[in-house]
Amino acid sequence: MSELLCKLKILVFLLPLFFLSSVSLGEDNTVYSGPGDNKDGYDTNKYITNSLSLEERKGKKSNLIQYVTLKQLGLPAVEIPDNNPISREKIELGKKLFFDRRLSLNNTVSCGMCHVPEQGFTNNEIKTAVGIEGRSNLRNTPTILNIAFSKFLFHDAREFSLENQVWQPVLAHSEMAMPSFGFTIKKLQLIPGYKKLFNKAFPNEGINMETFGKAIASYERSLVSGNSKFDKWYYGGDKNIVNEKVKKGFDVFMGKGNCSSCHAVGEKSALFFDNKLHNTGIGYAESMGLLKNKKTRVQLAPGEYVEVDNNIIKSVNQQKRKNDLGLYTITENPSHRWLFKTAGLRNISLTAPYMHNGIFATLDEVIDFYNEGGFQNELLSPMIRKLNLSSLEKENLKLFLESLVGENINILIADAISAPVGDLTKDDPNWANDTDMGYNK
Ligand code: HEC
């Protein structure tokens, strides 16, 4: 990704944080009360963000362990690994870590700044993730709602447990950029408060590589969200909770649309994914440059765009954007080119933009893509084909997808934003002072 784009992106990303972290008066006495509120000079004043300013970020703590232990309509029971039994203390500690910006090299980026609770635990405002110091990432941030049920993690399925997964974003240069496992652990040990919390959650173990992963994994595992309107109708037998259009949309999903052959629906529960990888042609089309226009519409601020010629963008590129070959990147098996993990569809109306590269902004675009039979390529899944859906069928299909929002979603969001964000306090060691890590003593 180009330096230019990258700078613009970080501007968009950080602007609301800078001047809207509290309710304040502008020079002309305009009251700024939330992110994106001052739309002077924007080409539209319609833009609404789902981000909350720190001022609005109050939240309400809830008892998350219930979502792990009690079965929700439409979902199977959550499997807990033998070596990491769930507990309230672990969930609470994991949540604190998840939103703690001090887990990044310069104390600015937490897990929760890409997996934004009020944006479906993903980021609605950018196609591909932006990490520390505005560094670009290749891929779209997936939601972590219902991640407890995933056998594979990441779009290319390169990880197998939540406990291990946490280390990748922490150490990735383009995400949180911590220099090593040991440095991260040592930094945590130096932050007042963590020692006690780790000892409570992991008696006799304390802060180490394993307990760190186990705590965050426990929080993620508790973000289980079923009992949607669809579940109450299909699994609960409540005939009136969804209308006829939703029911017809479900018929399209299971039948003519062929969606359920990958987004699986079972007799007793439905994850809407199959724990497999498929080639829908998105990765192929991107690799071959089929998704590119001559110009790129660059967003400077919400609602304000400029058209930039791709050659200009290329000319300021420091790094060439790599092709994303999906599972092939991991196995180097040519038949694995452009295979990506099937995404779950629960809460899908909250988690735009869509696909591993965030290429589609709306569910309408996704449905049109499948209706056209994906992007042709030699390895295209045989289950992807032209669908010939009528506009009514497409509309019903979308209404069905929108019925998959979990009942407890607002509770999970409110609980998440009740967590502190890890601002540096007077008691914290000064991280810029390398003697704190034991250097030059
Ligand atoms: C810079 C933004 C960013 C930050 C910070 C970040 N993530 Fe992510 N997360 C992503 C992206 C992008 C992916 C997909 C990456 C890929 O597939 O290669 C991802 C994938 C994941 C997944 C796998 C989801 C799936 O469906 O397979 C989990 C779990 C996860 N992140 C948890 C975390 C945790 C825990 C942290 C903090 C320790 C964190 N993330 C920090 C952007 C971020």
Ligand code: HEC
């Ligand atoms: C051959 C298997 C397959 C079929 C059939 C299929 N999908 Fe998908 N779907 C996938 C895969 C794989 C992904 C992730 C692709 C990626 O990230 O590039 C995906 C992604 C999606 C997403 C985006 C999820 C997100 O969070 O980004 C939506 C929405 C979706 N599919 C809906 C549908 C609908 C509706 C149908 C039927 C018209 C359908 N799918 C048919 C495999 C399939």
